[in-house]
Amino acid sequence: MCGISGIISSNTITKKLLNSIQNLEYRGYDSCGMAIINSHGPVIRKNIGHVADVAEKELFLSMDGYVGIAHTRWATHGGVTPANAHPHANCDGSIAVVHNGIISNYLDLKQTLIKKRHHFISETDSEVIPHLIEEYRKGGMPLESAFSAALKELEGSFAVAMVAYEEPGRIFCAKHESPLIIGLGNNENYLGSDFNAFIEYTKDAVVMDDGEYAIISNEGYAIKRIGDGSPVLKKVMQIEWDAEMSKKGGFPHYMLKEIYEQPETVNKALAISQEAIISLARGLVDSRRAFLTGVGTTFYAAQIGQYYLASEAGLSIPAISSDEFLESTPAGEGDFVLAVSQSGETYDTLRVLREAKNRKAKTAAIVNVIGSTMARLVDTTVMQGSGPEICVISTKAALAQMVILIRTAIEAGIITGKLTPADRKAKLKQLETLPGLISDFLNEHSAFVHNLAKRQAHHHNWLYLGRGKYYPIALEAALKVKEVAYLHTEGMPAGFLKHGTIALIDEKLKCLVFVPTEKEHELYKMTMSSIEEIKARGGSVVAIHSSRAFAKSPLLDDQLLLPSAPPLVMPLVALVASQLLSYFFATTLGRNVDKPRALAKSVTVA
Numbered sequence: 180m181c182g183i184s185g186i187i188s189s190n191t192i193t194k195k196l197l198n199s200i201q202n203l204e205y206r207g208y209d210s211c212g213m214a215i216i217n218s219h220g221p222v223i224r225k226n227i228g229h230v231a232d233v234a235e236k237e238l239f240l241s242m243d244g245y246v247g248i249a250h251t252r253w254a255t256h257g258g259v260t261p262a263n264a265h266p267h268a269n270c271d272g273s274i275a276v277v278h279n280g281i282i283s284n285y286l287d288l289k290q291t292l293i294k295k296r297h298h299f300i301s302e303t304d305s306e307v308i309p310h311l312i313e314e315y316r317k318g319g320m321p322l323e324s325a326f327s328a329a330l331k332e333l334e335g336s337f338a339v340a341m342v343a344y345e346e347p348g349r350i351f352c353a354k355h356e357s358p359l360i361i362g363l364g365n366n367e368n369y370l371g372s373d374f375n376a377f378i379e380y381t382k383d384a385v386v387m388d389d390g391e392y393a394i395i396s397n398e399g400y401a402i403k404r405i406g407d408g409s410p411v412l413k414k415v416m417q418i419e420w421d422a423e424m425s426k427k428g429g430f431p432h433y434m435l436k437e438i439y440e441q442p443e444t445v446n447k448a449l450a451i452s453q454e455a456i457i458s459l460a461r462g463l464v465d466s467r468r469a470f471l472t473g474v475g476t477t478f479y480a481a482q483i484g485q486y487y488l489a490s491e492a493g494l495s496i497p498a499i500s501s502d503e504f505l506e507s508t509p510a511g512e513g514d515f516v517l518a519v520s521q522s523g524e525t526y527d528t529l530r531v532l533r534e535a536k537n538r539k540a541k542t543a544a545i546v547n548v549i550g551s552t553m554a555r556l557v558d559t560t561v562m563q564g565s566g567p568e569i570c571v572i573s574t575k576a577a578l579a580q581m582v583i584l585i586r587t588a589i590e591a592g593i594i595t596g597k598l599t600p601a602d603r604k605a606k607l608k609q610l611e612t613l614p615g616l617i618s619d620f621l622n623e624h625s626a627f628v629h630n631l632a633k634r635q636a637h638h639h640n641w642l643y644l645g646r647g648k649y650y651p652i653a654l655e656a657a658l659k660v661k662e663v664a665y666l667h668t669e670g671m672p673a674g675f676l677k678h679g680t681i682a683l684i685d686e687k688l689k690c691l692v693f694v695p696t697e698k699e700h701e702l703y704k705m706t707m708s709s710i711e712e713i714k715a716r717g718g719s720v721v722a723i724h725s726s727r728a729f730a731k732s733p734l735l736d737d738q739l740l741l742p743s744a745p746p747l748v749m750p751l752v753a754l755v756a757s758q759l760l761s762y763f764f765a766t767t768l769g770r771n772v773d774k775p776r777a778l779a780k781s782v783t784v785a
């Protein structure tokens with residue numbers, strides 16, 4: 180989504196503000212801008228393009244001042260144009276505002292303001308905010324009251340920051356359903372959509388809640404309720420993440436760095452207390468009905484949870500994509516909803532959890548971002564501890580979520596009696612082999628994966644197929660290829676193929692098949708049948724598999740041979756292989772790996 184930052188200081192802030200918005204660029208990157216207050220008022224500079232390019236073109240560093248706000252945009256209302264970039268100003272340019280979220284009643288507000296002779300420049304919903312504030316100011320209201328009166332008129336979601344010429348020593352900001360965090364420094368305070376905005380400058384932070392606004396000066400801050408202006412006291416929290424964790428550390432891209440960090444993030448997932456995992460398992464087993472949810476990659480992680488809960492605990496717990504959850508699944512009292520989310524800010528998933536809470540269901544979440552809305556909303560939170568994931572494409576966070584869900588399934592198996600303590604011990608031992616397997620694979624097989632990508636990247640249409648646990652893996656692997664390499668890749672259960680899609684098979688359509696271990700007899704045989712069916716129709720098969728015997732099969736057009744691993748963890752090894760393949764597809768095709776077109780790291784709108 181969009182990234183917002185702000186700094187107010189007793190020293191000049193331009194460089195820091197630019198750095199801050201660069202660190203938020205992964206949230207959205209079609210355009211950006213800054214507003215800095217100087218003796219003439221807020222000076223606004225903005226344009227389309229990545230922050231580094233816009234900063235150079237618009238001479239950001241030549242702006243000087245002690246207070247400023249900045250924005251990096253992921254377009255929702257209005258195309259990618261300089262006029263639609265933030266900050267937006269009121270008619271006389273004395274107020275500058277940046278906004279993340281969607282003002283759903285902006286058309287009505289805009290019509291009313293136009294009738295009152297306000298002049299609009301952009302097509303955005305956000306531009307109504309400075310004009311509304313200006314309208315209240317015209318009536319003689321003090322700035323703070325005008326700011327909060329304007330907020331009360333907004334419907335939808337917003338994180339807003341404002342600077343105004345008449346009060347150069349304060350940043351005003353507000354939050355409703357879009358994240359906003361205040362950072363506390365020495366004679367210098369910060370504002371950001373997430374910690375990355377200011378983690379290089381301070382680790383002390385205050386997380387704002389929905390329905391609150393704040394006034395920040397260089398000496399302090401005050402948080403109040405939008406509804407009645409009453410003060411809110413908050414706990415200052417310490418950010419555990421380190422600024423270095425958010426750097427590329429010698430890797431050409433964050434995506435590659437984060438793929439290589441996976442042995443460590445799996446170890447962190449394995450180190451989560453058994454007590455925390457049991458609390459998730461208890462919720463799933465003890466409730467009237469239980470559901471897993473997430474969206475995009477986290478839906479596929481939830482599906483992995485579904486399959487392991489079936490195999491390890493004998494439970495039937497559906498995973499439902501959060502964007503479709505409420506329309507398909509009325510969860511209520513006695514039910515348990517377990518959500519999965521890297522950012523903890525995803526609109527679709529938060530919507531499910533809020534509604535579940537309203538209907539008195541119990542809620543839980545596996546979340547990566549500390550202090551995120553989801554982490555604070557649900558009854559039970561398990562922090563996955565994967566560290567900052569900067570690449571827009573999720574890799575390490577997703578793998579860690581899957582590991583946590585597998586651990587949950589094993590604990591659920593103990594509760595349902597499907598597993599004995601000895602089984603649990605053996606299974607956890609198998610899971611513990613995963614970091615070593617991944618690190619060996621990455622160190623020893625990366626060149627093979629790169630060569631496979633170079634041979635295959637020119638194929639524009641792919642089917643990614645898998646059965647059982649390899650089905651959600653195929654879906655997640657296909658999503659990675661779409662997102663980062665822009666190749667049309669459809670993930671599908673291998674068994675589903677023959678029920679229609681098989682009509683597409685020809686020599687041009689590439690089929691990548693995730694083959695289970697030979698130990699999973701039935702599944703292995705059935706996957707082989709699907710491969711035979713593809714070959715019988717002149718199709719082309721690339722397999723990701725671990726069978727030394729199958730490696731010699733004439734059915735294969737190309738392949739990636741995985742190291743041997745226990746069936747419990749092999750799907751995750753295959754996933755890592757597919758992540759690396761997507762990465763090399765993208766680099767072979769010259770894609771912008773860390774900032775693929777049209778995407779944003781955390782999608783906080785409907």
Ligand code: F6R
Nearest residue numbers: 475476477520521522525572573
């Ligand atoms: C894919 C990806 C997205 C997210 C989805 C949910 O690489 O990153 O599909 O998984 O937008 O986001 P979170 O996990 O933040 O709730």
